[in-house]
Amino acid sequence: MIEVSVTVNGRAYEEAVAPRLLLSDFLRHTLGLTGTHVGCEHGVCGSCTVIVDDRSVRSCLMLAAQVDGAEVRTVEGLADGDELHPLQAAFRRNHALQCGFCTPGILMASVDFLERSDSPGRRQIAEMLSGHLCRCTGYEPIVESIHAVALQEGQSP
Amino acid sequence: MKPPVVDYLCPETVAEAVDLLGEHADGAKVLAGGQSLMPLLNMRFAYPTVLIDINRLEETAAIEPGDEVVVIGATVRQGDADQSRTVHAMVPLLAQALPHIGHFVTRNRGTIGGSVVHADPRGEVPLVMVTLGGRATVVSTSGTRTIEADDLFLSHYTTSIADDELLLDTIWPAPGGLWGYAFREFSQRHGDYALGMVACALRREDGVAKQATVAVGAVAGHPVVLDEVGAALVGEPIDERAAAEAGRLAAAAVDPSSDLHASARYRRHLVGLLTESALLAAWADTEREEA
Structure with a gap:
């Protein structure tokens, strides 16, 4: 051991x-x-x-x-007590999950991706998501959610 | 889908790692990023008796620019190489190829050295290494030696690195002069294994190609430099006609096999198209350098 x-x-x-x-x-x-x-x-x-x-x-x-x-x-x-992480909140708002099986992995990759990318666009987000299989949502709401948070972060100082 | 029973050793220095490897050469596997080895363990394709984890070695974790070369330590992550200004400025062909390796998350962990020793015939790093004429430094208890890229990749997943040797670093030529580079690959989904890949390096002088290397991956057991295609380009400006002709030559020069994913005919066609596209891009890249 x-x-x-x-x-x-x-x-x-x-x-x-x-x-x-x-x-x-x-x-x-x-x-x-x-x-x-x-x-x-x-x-x-x-x-x-x-x-x-x-x-x-x-x-x-x-x-x-x-x-x-x-x-x-x-x-x-990710969440702070009852307060969802911005990515979790965006996923919820945009219906970016159905069964939720792939969601934890996508959230953790996205946290790292957003911390290390400079205002990524949909194309870069889609490329990042190529490493994650989702069989329910069709990806569009997921891209939308990550993009929304990227835009929010771009606006804050 | 769990690894087999195996021992785990975690040396802190190269000297320690080499001693352990000498001691356990028979059944040991070196564990670097684990993005190829761990799936092989999980799927029980590999049964090493001991894993020698080199992730804590500091001596193999740097990217060092030198005199017309860049030395990349074996445990440098693919993602870190992709973020390196040195790599982008001095080895642009490698920089072009890196984003094609796996995915964002796997590049966080996968290493340049791991891509070399794994020697996947569809690997981007081996193809670029062969195209540029890179070298590998390996060390064992009997000493250090350098292996030319041409002598390194023997066949599918097989290199000339011995069981008791540890890859220390890879050496990437960064020659002066007007060079242009391009990397092209085609896969059905981003991050999938390529059905065909082409890398080329052109040196331009007086409006013509003075040196030309075209190499292909994913169509044989190891990356192959197409000497006849390169030779035919020397002395020519690379215009659309020359690139198309080179594409025809390249397609005729390869002998891929058919499998579940694509027929031999399709793969040969792909080599032609990728060669043509890569040559035009590499030529344009020499013009950018000139400007």
């Missing part, structure tokens, strides 16, 4: 993990944070995307052992 100390959504955890335990399974089964969804488990669908040390990553393509000393953010850490 490998000792892992990690901060997830601001809370410190110390756990002993098997070397082969995936980060996605560590979050869901060891820590009980089931907001991170697991779809394809080989990096294609994007559902399991979380943020590790300020970069969005596929949690099914990382080992829990690799996040020793890291800061992890998952979808559970």
